[in-house]
Amino acid sequence: MSGERPTIANIAVLAAVSRGTVDRALHDRRGVNPAVAQSVRRIARELGYVPNRAAKALKFNNHPKTLVVILPTSNREYFDQLQRGVLRARQDIKDMGIAVDVVRLDCDHETAVAQAIDRQIENGAAGVALTGPDTVLVREAIDRAVAAGVPVITVNSDVTGSRRLCFVGQDLKRSGLVAAELLSKMLNRGGRVIAVTGNLTFRAHADRIVGFRVGIARWSTGLHVEVREGFGSYRETFGCMQKALVQADRDGENVVGIYMATGVNQACIDIVRERQLAGKVRVVTNDDSASIRAALRSREVDFTICQDPIHQGYTPLRILSDYLLSGERPACEWYRSPIQIVGESNLTD
Amino acid sequence: MSGERPTIANIAVLAAVSRGTVDRALHDRRGVNPAVAQSVRRIARELGYVPNRAAKALKFNNHPKTLVVILPTSNREYFDQLQRGVLRARQDIKDMGIAVDVVRLDCDHETAVAQAIDRQIENGAAGVALTGPDTVLVREAIDRAVAAGVPVITVNSDVTGSRRLCFVGQDLKRSGLVAAELLSKMLNRGGRVIAVTGNLTFRAHADRIVGFRVGIARWSTGLHVEVREGFGSYRETFGCMQKALVQADRDGENVVGIYMATGVNQACIDIVRERQLAGKVRVVTNDDSASIRAALRSREVDFTICQDPIHQGYTPLRILSDYLLSGERPACEWYRSPIQIVGESNLTD
């Protein structure tokens, strides 16, 4: 083949036009003779032209592009971690003439999120990554952004049916499966396992439980699952756990394991501590936090299943900047963030 | 502060010299008045000057730099995976005017490795990442490269005492700890655990066992560790396992767990299969391979501890290209690759 690495100048020669015209043609800008545009694009395709990212980046230095990340103020510990991933990405792409802004707001408030998206587009954001509720208002705001030519990526929790570029987050069902495998393999005897979740009407919460049930059925011998909802409040979570333990006593079945699938792990940990269940009951939780780390060290928790918040912060920005620099759409719709199993031995402080 | 983002041109104005002189001063090139050089560097420091990577990258396109990765032909499955990480990095830095070559050779042969390094330097490699034996010859070759201004990174297995930029690989002692935690938590009853390794005189092999022993002491109740060496051969590994099982019978102690810390996992898996120990004995292995995946699915292995070969292939090239582009030395001497615990539930096919 032609040894020449394809560049705009290169294509310009072959098409017998100027570099400006090639640029215009390749970017579907107006003011190009359709026939010329056609032929330019054909040549580009034949040469396998891919824009040089370094050159484009250098050019951006004129008028820097800005990517915006919208994150919740809730679940502070987790999203602070995620933000560290964002900051790392910011460093990596700063020299590409791409700036990164982080906006934190109450993401449970759907209108707030939708408005934030609209505002960022108005301000000229070149791309948006966000965590928001899976509701119509948010979906419409995302679709408006995409229609305006601004790529959007959902992080940690997807907005289904929207025209976002892709979703970066964990496979929650799989996460539930992992919890089940761990508990099953730690518990060869039978008995009762309590799975505490937030609210089963939320898809995200339900998914983990679905996976967990499947996993228990697949790997355990004689474990029974008892699901309880804590609805995101400490009080209710604490209460439902207590009731579940009493109920088990009454039923004459031993509680041998606990799966804390909820955000309010603290309530569960406190129960384990108060009742001195450490060592008697196997406990698996989700995510990472100071109190979970402490519980791992004190053996009140055996394993916690993490979703690599750093990765979730870093990846979307890399995808967006790649998109800006090379026009390449992400390879897949769903970037599954790794499922990390963490015990006391591999705590990474 | 001065709102001006610091560039060479910028510094040149402040120092009242030309851009060329600034470039020379900042790169300690010869032919600059020491006093001038001093003042230029001072101004650069005060402005917090960091070279623009995109610009440097674009410049590289003139005469592309080449990074070389030297990998073993042995342990094929693992290093093929690692090479995939290398190829991914190659894509990412191609546009930076940085090419990546992969050389595979028999890395147990120290002279071969040392010669390969020398040859690559002679060929004008801009940086080298390598997996090689921790011997004097290799260390000297690395130091020669570094002395010639070519940065070197060791991958997967370190060459201690060498002047390599950094090491990217797993914390093997930690890996042994993790194995111990898993087995301990799966085995509340007491009994004997067989740990199969290659050759305890090799630091890398010994490390895992050290960690494993510490971990068993820390987490288990009543587990006894029996270490066997297989010396990297299938036959010997198979043989020593068999002997260990017979010995346990004779001693009247149940073998309840197996830790396969060796490269020849296959021998151990075959034993488990032949003796139909699946379900009776808890098994933890290292790394990932087709046969281990199969064993996970057939439940002959409970968990395998992986060291993220993709990461080990990707990271060194990122560090090297960052070094070329920004002159930044890596933040730490040892990039610990993540310790992944993989069961049947989180096999990533």
Add this chain to the structure above:
DNA sequence: ATGAAAGCGCTAACAT
């Protein structure tokens, strides 16, 4: 509708 040219920040070749 198209061409020409300037410039992003840096470096290497050339000129003084």
Add this chain to the structure above:
DNA sequence: ATGTTAGCGCTTTCAT
């Protein structure tokens, strides 16, 4: 020893 200039590949005026 230092200044000047060209050029990496791309985009964006400004001219035509």
